Amino acid sequence: MIRVLVADDQALVRTGFVTILDAQDDLEVVGEASDGRAAVGLARRLRPDVVVMDIRMPVLDGIEATRQLAGPGVAEPVRTLVVTTFNLDEYVFQALRAGASGFLLKDATPQQLVAGVRTVAAGDSLLAPAVTRQLIGRFGARVRPAEPLANAHSVLAPRELEVLRLIATGLSNAEIAATLVISAETVKTYVSRILTKLDLRDRVQAVVYAYRTGLADPDA
Missing domain, CATH: 1.10.10.10 (Winged helix-like DNA-binding domain superfamily/Winged helix DNA-binding domain)
Structure with missing residues (x-):
């Protein structure tokens, strides 16, 4: 069973992610957070296999939360999958540098979200090739x-x-x-x-x- 923590300040988005993930036989949502600080605290306590992390959140943004969970020097990093809208692609690059294991766009299909969580949980990195080329090329x-x-x-x-x-x-x-x-x-x-x-x-x-x-x- 892959244990997942979902962090997003938008309740509707968060609920949607939880519903999609919990419907899978091999996935279990073990916690939800509406800001980055709560996400870090829950992740350290619950030790999920994957954190699905939004970037723009109150109190502590997803980039800094990712750095605290998976960045350089973290003894036991937690694998993080960043989700974002494409117009925030510069923040995605920063998140990758902060230690994120990959990213998805928020217009991804439910199947892509599920596959992304499984990919990251398996220890692989998730990079959408077309998006990566534009993202890295720009920033x-x-x-x-x-x-x-x-x-x-x-x-x-x-x-x-x-x-x-x-x-x-x-x-x-x-x-x-x-x-x-x-x-x-x-x-x-x-x-x-x-x-x-x-x-x-x-x-x-x-x-x-x-x-x-x-x-x-x-x-x-």
């Missing part, structure tokens, strides 16, 4: 460079660098496999190696890393 340049390019070049093999650049464009493993004419399983191995070598938690951090270091070009 990626504002936060780089932070780490020297030599770091990635000295640690990663040429093929791994190539895969990292494709990850940064928002391509899925299957799309990367088709682009490089290799198997999806091989791509999965490359992704695992990249995360290990760069000490990154997940695919989301790999995307942010690529743009922060200038390895990927937001204007490309």
Whole structure:
């Protein structure tokens, strides 16, 4: 059973999410929060598998709440799935940097919400490729460079660098496999190696890393 905490200040939206998630045999909503501070407190007490987190909330916004639950230095991070409207995409980028495991748009279908929670709970990252390309392309340049390019070049093999650049464009493993004419399983191995070598938690951090270091070009 996947245990979920839903945080959203809009009661109607929150109730809708709870209804959708609780209707699944493998999902259980263990708590609800109407602001970021309450979300952090409940998540630390209840230890859900996934927090479905809104960004714009009173008292403490979703970005800071995400940072406190999953950011750098958190000993036992809680996986967070951010939901937002597309006109708040700059905040989504900040949320990814704060440690979110992925994001969905609020106009996602119930099936996409359920699949997103399951994906994040399984330890994977949820990035909608088309949205990711526009999101990172628009805001990626504002936060780089932070780490020297030599770091990635000295640690990663040429093929791994190539895969990292494709990850940064928002391509899925299957799309990367088709682009490089290799198997999806091989791509999965490359992704695992990249995360290990760069000490990154997940695919989301790999995307942010690529743009922060200038390895990927937001204007490309």
